[in-house]
Amino acid sequence: MIVGVVPGEAVATDVLVEAIEEAGDTARVGAADAILDADPALLITVGEDALLSLAEERPVAPILPIAAQRGIQSPAGSDAARAISSALDGAGVERTHPHLTVVLDGEPVDTALMDVMLVTSEPARISEYAIGRDGTRISSVRADGVVVATPAGSHGYAAAADGPSLAVGTDVVCVVPIAPFHTSALSWVLDANGVTLSVLRDEGDVSLLVDGHDRGTVGRNGRLELLADGTIRLLCVPEGRPAYP
Structure with missing residues (x-):
C-alpha cells in the first residue's frame, strides 16, 4: 500500500517513513499535489499547514493528521510512530468534516x-x-x-x-x-x-x-x-x- 506524507516541523520525516516501512508499506513524501499523483490509500500530514494544504486538493483517501490544532483529533508529534502503526493495523475510525x-x-x-x-x-x-x-x-x-x-x-x-x-x-x-x-x-x-x-x-x-x-x-x-x-x-x-x- 502506498502512504502519502506531507511532512512538517513537529516530526522528523525519517520517523514517519520508518513507521510506514516497518508495516510493510511504501511512503511517498512531498507536497500535497505531488503525493496524490501516486494514488495513496492513506495520507499523513504533520501540523496545521500541511493538513490545510492537503485538504485544498480534496483527496479521496482518508487523512491521519498528526500534531494538528484543537478541533482536530490528532496524536502529538511524539506519538507519531505509534499512531501510524495503529492506522496501518486498522485501528483508526474515520470522521468526516465539511x-x-x-x-x-x-x-x-x-x-x-x-x-x-x-x-x-x-x-x-x-x-x-x-x-x-x-x-x-x-x-x-x-x-x-x-x-x-x-x-x-x-x-x-x-x-x-x-x-x-x-x-x-x-x-x-x-x-x-x-x-x-x-x-x-x-x-x-x-x-x-x-x-x-x-x-x-x-x-x-x-x-x-x-x-x-x-x-x-x-x-x-x-x-x-x-x-x-x-x-x-x-x-x-x-x-x-x-x-x-
Whole structure:
C-alpha cells in the first residue's frame, strides 16, 4: 500500500517513513499535489499547514493528521510512530468534516476546512454585515467582523469571539460577530451549505480571511456564499488527543 506524507516541523520525516516501512508499506513524501499523483490509500500530514494544504486538493483517501490544532483529533508529534502503526493495523475510525467552497460575488475564490472571516483591515473600525442563508436574511450586525466556523474551526477565532464549540461530525457552522457594537448581538448555528455574508457598510477596508490566509478585500455590497460541496475524511486513532480537551 502506498502512504502519502506531507511532512512538517513537529516530526522528523525519517520517523514517519520508518513507521510506514516497518508495516510493510511504501511512503511517498512531498507536497500535497505531488503525493496524490501516486494514488495513496492513506495520507499523513504533520501540523496545521500541511493538513490545510492537503485538504485544498480534496483527496479521496482518508487523512491521519498528526500534531494538528484543537478541533482536530490528532496524536502529538511524539506519538507519531505509534499512531501510524495503529492506522496501518486498522485501528483508526474515520470522521468526516465539511469542506466549504468560498464564493465571492458569484466566483469561487478558495476552499475552507476551518473558518472564513470578513473583518475590518484596521483595528477598531466597525462595518455592517448581513447574515443569511439560501437567499433569506437572518440578521445584520455592526461589528469589527464576522467569522463562520466549521466544527473543526469552531475552537479558534469563533471561540475567541465567544462562539459555541461544534461537535465533530456535524454538518453545521457557527456564525459569530467579532467585537459587535451592541453587546446583545447573537451568534447562530446554521446548516453549513448556503450561508451568506454581505458587506452593507464599510467604514474601512474589509478583508476576507480563509483558514487564516488573507484573500484580499471585499467592497461594499460584496456578497460571500459558502457551499458545503464536499467532505474531508480524517482518521482518528487511539493515540489521538481529544478534539476539545
